[in-house]
Amino acid sequence: xxxxxxxxxxxxxxxxxxxxxxxxxxxxxxxxxxxxxxxxxxxxxxxxxxxxxxxxxxxxxxxxxxxxxxxxxxxxxxxxxxxxxxxxxxxxxxxxxxxxxxxxxxxxxxxxxxxxxxxxxxxxxxxxxxxxxxxxxxxxxxxxxxxxxxxxxxxxxxxxxxxxxxxxxxxxxxxxxxxxxxxxxxxxxxxxxxxxxxxxxxxxxxxxxxxxxxxxxxxxxxxxxxxxxxxx
Numbered sequence: 655x656x657x658x659x660x661x662x663x664x665x666x667x668x669x670x671x672x673x674x675x676x677x678x679x680x681x682x683x684x685x686x687x688x689x690x691x692x693x694x695x696x697x698x699x700x701x702x703x704x705x706x707x708x709x710x711x712x713x714x715x716x717x718x719x720x721x722x723x724x725x726x727x728x729x730x731x732x733x734x735x736x737x738x739x740x741x742x743x744x745x746x747x748x749x750x751x752x753x754x755x756x757x758x759x760x761x762x763x764x765x766x767x768x769x770x771x772x773x774x775x776x777x778x779x780x781x782x783x784x785x786x787x788x789x790x791x792x793x794x795x796x797x798x799x800x801x802x803x804x805x806x807x808x809x810x811x812x813x814x815x816x817x818x819x820x821x822x823x824x825x826x827x828x829x830x831x832x833x834x835x836x837x838x839x840x841x842x843x844x845x846x847x848x849x850x851x852x853x854x855x856x857x858x859x860x861x862x863x864x865x866x867x868x869x870x871x872x873x874x875x876x877x878x879x880x881x882x883x884x885x886x
Contacts (some may be wrong), residue, residue, distance in 0.1 A: 659711070660739045661731065669728055670719045673711055676740070679748070682707055682776030682886055704776035704886060706751060709738075712769045721766035725758055732770055746778040746885060777884035784880045793866045797883045800861045801834035805878040812872030814859070821856035823874065834858040835882070 658665050659676060666672070685702040715724045732753055739747040751773045758768035777798065784803075785791075806814060808826040815821075823830055830850050832839050839854040840847050861881055870877055 658741045660737075660741060661735045662737055663739065665741070666713070669731055670716045670724055671713045671728060672716065673713055676711065677709070679709060679774075680707060707748075707774040707776055709748075709772040709774050710769050711772065712767055714767045721758075725766065725768065729755065735772070738772060738774065746780055748772075748778060749775040751775060777886060780883040780885075782880055782883055784878050786876060786878050787868065788876050790867065790869045793861060793868060793879070793881055795861045795863050795866060795881065795883060797863065797885045799863060800882045800884050802859060802861055802882055803834070803880040804832045804859070806830050806832070806870070806874050807876040807878075808872075808874045810873035812870060812874035814874065814877065815867075815869040815871070816859035817862070817866055819857060819859065821854060821859065823872075824853050824855070826850070826853055830854065832858060834860060 658667065659673070660666070682704040684704050687700040687702070688697040689700065690697050713728075715721055715728075732755065735750040735753060737747045738750060753773065754771040756769040756771070758766055780797070784805075804814065806812070806823060806826070807829050808823055810827065811825065812823045813820050814823065814832075821832070829841055830839055830853060831842060832854065837858050839850045841850055842848075868877065868879065
C-alpha cells in the first residue's frame with residue numbers, strides 16, 4: 655500500500671496535491687525542568703506536559719492544474735484542516751491546531767510548490783466507539799493516559815467512581831456530560847449547551863495506562879463512555 659496523507663479523512667490527491675515524500679512524524683518532546691539544589695545529589699526533575707509537534711510538508715500540484723488558481727483553491731481546505739491521518743495507519747489520527755503556509759515557488763505557469771507547516775497536538779488519537787455501561791466495568795488502557803468523555807443518565811444525585819476517586823453529581827434529572835479534555839460539565843441538546851459545572855463536585859477523571867475501574871451509585875442508571883485512547 656502506498657502511504658498517502660488524508661486531511662479531514664480526504665486524501666490530498668482529491669485536491670490535485672501530491673508530495674515527493676512524507677517525512678516521519680517525530681515523537682513529541684516532553685517539557686522537563688531540571689532544578690539544581692545546593693547540597694542535593696543530582697538535580698530535581700519536574701516533568702510537565704508534552705509540547706506541540708511541528709510537521710512541515712512540501713506540496714506540489716499535478717501538471718494539469720494551473721498553479722496559481724489551484725493554490726488559491728487549496729488554501730481554504732488547508733486552513734480548515736482539523737485532522738491528519740495516513741492510510742497505512744488508519745486507526746489513529748493527529749489533531750491539527752494551526753497551519754502556516756510558506757511563500758509559494760511558481761517559476762512555470764503549470765508548476766509550483768509550497769510548504770505547509772502543520773502544528774499538531776502531541777498525541778496520536780484513536781477513533782474509539784462510545785461504550786454504554788450499567789454496572790462496574792474495567793477499561794484497559796493500552797496507551798498513554800487519556801482524558802475520557804463520560805455521559806451520565808441521572809434522576810437526582812449520584813456518584814461516579816474512577817479508580818477510587820469520587821465525582822459527585824447533584825440535582826440532575828436527565829443527563830450530564832463530563833469532558834475531561836475540556837474540563838467542562840454540560841448538557842448538549844440540539845443547538846444548545848447548558849453549563850452544569852455547578853452540578854459536579856470532584857476532579858475530572860483520567861484513565862491511566864493499564865486497568866481503570868469505573869463504578870457508579872445513587873440515582874445514576876447508566877454511563878456512556880468514550881475512553882479517547884491516545885499515544886505519544
